[in-house]
Amino acid sequence: MCKRMLVIITVLALLLAACVAPLPPAPVAADTAATTAQTSAAGDDATLTFVGWGGAYQEAFDKAYLNDYTADQGVSITVDTPPDPAKLATMVEAGQVTWDVIVVDAGTIERSRQYLEPLDYSVIAKDEILPGFADDQGVAVIFFAAVLGYNTETFPAAPQSWADFFDLEKFPGTRTVLKQPTPLLEIALVADGVPPAELYPLDVERALRKLDTIKDSLIFAESGAQSQQQLADGEAVMGISYNGRIQTAIEEGAPLAIQWNQQVLTADYLAVPKGAPHKEAAMKLIAYMTAADQNYKISDHIAYAPTNVKSFDKVNPEKGANLPTAEGRTENSIQISYRWWGENFPATMERFTQWLLE
Amino acid sequence: MTLPVTSILRRFNRWAWLLLPVLLFLAIFFLYPSWLILQGSIVAPVQAPLWGLANFVRFFQTSVFSQVLVNTIRTAAVVTLLCLLIGYPYAYVMNRAGPRLMQLFLLALLLSLWSPLLVRTYAWTVILQTTGLVNTLLLELGMIQTPLKLMRNLTGVLIGMTYILLPLMVLPIYSVMRRIDRELVLAAQSLGAAPLRAFFAVFLPLSLPGVYTGVLLVFVEALSFYITPALLGSPRQMMLGELTIQQIQLTRDWGMGSTMAVIMLMITLISLGLVGWFVNFNVVLGGRGDVD
Numbered sequence: 165m166c167k168r169m170l171v172i173i174t175v176l177a178l179l180l181a182a183c184v185a186p187l188p189p190a191p192v193a194a195d196t197a198a199t200t201a202q203t204s205a206a207g208d209d210a211t212l213t214f215v216g217w218g219g220a221y222q223e224a225f226d227k228a229y230l231n232d233y234t235a236d237q238g239v240s241i242t243v244d245t246p247p248d249p250a251k252l253a254t255m256v257e258a259g260q261v262t263w264d265v266i267v268v269d270a271g272t273i274e275r276s277r278q279y280l281e282p283l284d285y286s287v288i289a290k291d292e293i294l295p296g297f298a299d300d301q302g303v304a305v306i307f308f309a310a311v312l313g314y315n316t317e318t319f320p321a322a323p324q325s326w327a328d329f330f331d332l333e334k335f336p337g338t339r340t341v342l343k344q345p346t347p348l349l350e351i352a353l354v355a356d357g358v359p360p361a362e363l364y365p366l367d368v369e370r371a372l373r374k375l376d377t378i379k380d381s382l383i384f385a386e387s388g389a390q391s392q393q394q395l396a397d398g399e400a401v402m403g404i405s406y407n408g409r410i411q412t413a414i415e416e417g418a419p420l421a422i423q424w425n426q427q428v429l430t431a432d433y434l435a436v437p438k439g440a441p442h443k444e445a446a447m448k449l450i451a452y453m454t455a456a457d458q459n460y461k462i463s464d465h466i467a468y469a470p471t472n473v474k475s476f477d478k479v480n481p482e483k484g485a486n487l488p489t490a491e492g493r494t495e496n497s498i499q500i501s502y503r504w505w506g507e508n509f510p511a512t513m514e515r516f517t518q519w520l521l522e
Numbered sequence: 523m524t525l526p527v528t529s530i531l532r533r534f535n536r537w538a539w540l541l542l543p544v545l546l547f548l549a550i551f552f553l554y555p556s557w558l559i560l561q562g563s564i565v566a567p568v569q570a571p572l573w574g575l576a577n578f579v580r581f582f583q584t585s586v587f588s589q590v591l592v593n594t595i596r597t598a599a600v601v602t603l604l605c606l607l608i609g610y611p612y613a614y615v616m617n618r619a620g621p622r623l624m625q626l627f628l629l630a631l632l633l634s635l636w637s638p639l640l641v642r643t644y645a646w647t648v649i650l651q652t653t654g655l656v657n658t659l660l661l662e663l664g665m666i667q668t669p670l671k672l673m674r675n676l677t678g679v680l681i682g683m684t685y686i687l688l689p690l691m692v693l694p695i696y697s698v699m700r701r702i703d704r705e706l707v708l709a710a711q712s713l714g715a716a717p718l719r720a721f722f723a724v725f726l727p728l729s730l731p732g733v734y735t736g737v738l739l740v741f742v743e744a745l746s747f748y749i750t751p752a753l754l755g756s757p758r759q760m761m762l763g764e765l766t767i768q769q770i771q772l773t774r775d776w777g778m779g780s781t782m783a784v785i786m787l788m789i790t791l792i793s794l795g796l797v798g799w800f801v802n803f804n805v806v807l808g809g810r811g812d813v814d
Contacts, residue, residue, distance in 0.1 A: 240789045250771045275774065336651075343757065351700055383674055398653045510773045517768070518586040520757035521593075 184515060187441040207317065210239045210445050215266040215433050218245035219389070224466035227515070229453045232461075237446060237452075246440050247272075249416075251280050252437055261439040264446040268435050273302040276357040281436040291333035292456055293470045304432035305453050307469040309488035309497070310347050313410040317419045318401040326355035328383030329402060330378055339392045343384040343518040347428040350498055351404060354426060360454055364501045368512055372519045384520075411467040411486050427488055429497040431471060463487055546709035550557040556787075562780030577781040587765065587782075592764040596791065597679065602691075604684045605740045609691030610733065616692070617699040643750045646682045647673065650754070668783070678754035686750065687743055691736040698732025731801045738797040742790045762786055 214230060222243060230241050237261050238291045242479040247266040255261045273280065280301040290298045297304035314323055314335075323335055329351070341348055350363055352371040375382075385391035385401055392409035394400045396418040407422055414420050434453065436446045452458055456474035463469060469489040470476065476489065484490055488497075505512075565576055581587045634642065640728040649655045658668040672678055702725060710720040724763045748763030762782055769779035 168700075172700075175693055175697065248771060250774065253774065386752055397651070399651055510775065513768070513773055514584065514586055517760070517765070521586060521589055521760060522758075 169384070184453075204301045206507055208440065210237075211242065211443075212239055212264045212442055212445050212449060213242045213244055213245040213262055214449070215244045215263050217247070217267060220466065224462060224468070226239035227465045228461035231457060232458070233449060233452055235375055237448075239449070240447075241449060242244050249276055252276060254417050255440050259439065261437050261441060263437050264440045264442045265449055266435055266437060267305075268433050269430065270299070270302070270433060270500070271505050271509070273299055273433060273435060274285065274502045275509070279299060279438050281438050281440065281443060283355040283450070287447050287451040289451065289455055289472065293454060293476050294431075294471050294473055299433065302435040302456055303450060304431035304471040305434045305450075305459070306432050307429060307471055307488055308432070308467070308483065309350075309424075310342075310404055311407050311427045311488075312423040313395050313403050313405050313411065314411075314423065315398065315401040316421050323402065323423055324425060325423075326351050329404075330355045330374065332378060332381060334344060335402060336381075338358060338381055339378065339398065340381055340383050340385050340391045340403035340405070341386070342391060342404060343520070344388055345512055346496065346500055347430075348404065349516075350500060351426075351427065354498060359417055360426075360496070360498045363498070364504045366504065366508075366512070370471075370514070375519070397488055398434070407488055408467045424490075424493045424498045426487070427493065429488055432468075452503075510514065558781050559780045562776050563784040570670050577777045577787075581778065581785065588641065589723060590760055590765050591761055591785065593758075593760065594745055596706055597676075597683070598741050598747075598760060601683045601687060601744045602737055602741045605691040606733065607734060608684065608736060609688055610695060610729075613687070613692045613695040613699055613763065615730075625720060631689045631692055634685070636749050640685065640718060640748060643682055643753050646678070646685070646754060647677045650678055650681065673754055674756045679751045679759045680794055682750045682754040683747060685745060687740045690693050690743060694735040694739060695729060695732035698735075699729050702728045734797050734801040738793060741793055746787060 172294065174211055190291070195459060212227075217226055222245065226243075230243075233243055243373035247263075249272045251269070252266065253276065255263065268276070282300050283303055285298075288303055290296075290303070312323060312326065312329055315337075316322075318337060319335060323329060323331075328335055329339065349361075349368060350458040351370040352374040353363055353367065354360060356366075356370060358372045360371075383394065383404075385394060385405075388406045388409045391400075391403050391405040392413050394409065395403050395405065396413040396416070405419065406428070410420055410422050413424075418513055434450045436443060436450070442444055454472055456472050456478070458475075460475040460478040461468040463483045467483075469487040470479065479487065490492065564575065581591075612627070612631075617623050619627065648655070648690040651657070651671075652671075654673075656672060657666075660666045661669065672681070677679045706728070707720050707724050710724045711717060714724060745761075746763050748761050748767065751759045751761045752764055762785070766779050766782040766786075769782065
């Protein structure tokens with residue numbers, strides 16, 4: 165009788181333990197492990213926490229900037245991921261900030277201004293950054309782009325623009341898009357004929373009507389990694405994804421190619437949370453990463469472009485061919501207005517979610 | 523309705539103080555945060571008075587939110603039903619099988635239970651997608667001409683969720699079935715009942731507490747799923763969990779996010795109450811069913 169009870173209780177306890185474990189709150193592609201990436205040189209007590217996007221992204225950052233910085237300056241850098249804006253807000257509000265430098269997008273900066281320190285532009289080279297990409301509380305460190313990726317076996321004649329993305333007759337097949345309203349809505353409007361300069365304020369209804377024309381052929385990806393997988397697997401023959409992701413898939417042998425026309429040029433920014441424990445050291449690291457002598461190094465490890473204009477010609481020409489900032493590529497690029505999104509995100513997100521459910 | 527608490531306390535009143543550390547832990551790390559969430563849901567957004575049910579009103583007035591809520595409850599209900607239809611026979615076979623076969627069945631179940639949720643969900647992606655295992659096999663065999671759409675729709679979600687939640691249905695049912703005296707069924711047959719009649723009149727009613735518990739566990743778990751529907755379904759299968767995450771991480775409306783969490787908690791508590799009306803939880807928790 166006792167033994168039976170024990171077995172049953174054990175089984176149920178394991179059951180309950182397993183119930184609690186499998187429901188992580190974090191989004192799919194993010195991994196929440198904090199790892200110590202570097203070791204400090206002898207004698208120096210400075211340490212920093214750098215928060216990036218993990219995976220291949222973090223590896224590239226380590227190789228391009230962080231490893232060298234540690235070797236040069238003797239500062240030990242702890243890496244954490246993901247740079248969740250909600251976590252940032254909680255940290256700052258609780259007064260328990262453990263992050264020093266975080267990677268954020270412009271939208272997050274717009275919506276989290278009260279949680280970020282103003283940058284120290286006496287050490288960071290603001291004038292050398294491409295105009296428009298040095299904000300009070302964030303400075304762009306790399307460029308990447310949301311582009312049209314397509315399968316070269318299915319489409320020997322390449323799609324030329326976003327209008328082709330919406331052309332089911334010339335280019336039939338499943339398309340994958342990221343399950344976010346931006347840059348999807350902007351792309352839909354451009355495909356519908358709106359000039360990039362006249363996108364804002366966004367005509368959300370028009371964009372959604374345009375999307376309705378291909379909705380049955382659309383599959384959604386939770387993350388860049390998932391859309392990369394879908395294109396590589398052949399689940400989708402065209403897609404909106406990040407150039408770095410598609411490039412990785414190409415290098416791994418997938419029959420894919422990138423259409424750079426009308427790319428959505430985006431930057432990742434470096435910012436410092438309000439009340440960061442090592443504020444000065446954080447500013448120094450940011451200055452290092454955005455300086456002309458170092459900024460270009462990211463392109464050696466992943467298909468991202470530097471943001472420091474003096475750094476452009478230092479880019480390896482072979483790698484340069486895969487960058488969004490290569491010759492002529494930025495001509496028709498689409499620029500997102502984060503100011504507009506800062507004001508209109510909640511309402512637009514609700515409308516977008518409604519459209520998803522239809 | 524039995525109150526398991528009083529019966530537990532009556533039996534263990536000398537040892538009740540041992541529960542204190544656990545209760546303290548739960549109070550700090552579960553009750554207090556839950557209270558904060560509850561607070562968050564009734565602290566209204568900026569444009570309304572300082573606190574009230576404004577968030578809840580807005581939730582039910584927004585068609586998107588109510589749509590997703592209905593979808594969540596409906597999906598959870600269907601998954602529970604499927605788990606029951608598959609789980610009850612599984613538990614029955616496990617119960618009647620010899621020891622080695624039973625262990626095999628149990629192992630299969632536990633291995634699934636112990637695998638991470640994400641791995642199990644992705645595995646189904648690999649099996650069900652257009653270029654996946656099932657479609658490739660069927661195409662090669664010539665049984666179909668174009669790939670079947672097994673994923674990114676309700677089918678995929680139901681398959682994935684049923685598979686993941688099956689152990690939660692089987693284990694409580696099995697644990698109750700174990701304790702059903704086989705002699706009772708034989709006695710019914712010796713009194714003239716056909717085997718099938720004996721099953722329905724004797725065995726089935728006795729196994730019902732396990733069934734109710736399994737149904738409760740599966741339903742409550744299924745309500746909070748969001749990764750599996752997101753990966754195996756289309757956005758039309760969006761469930762409340764995903765919306766909650768969206769509110770907290772993207773829209774940063776903690777009030778609404780808390781509201782959604784509270785609503786899910788309410789549904790869970792109501793389900794718990796309903797099942798508690800029918801089931802003496804003592805039986806399932808390993809005690810003797812006669813204690814009241």
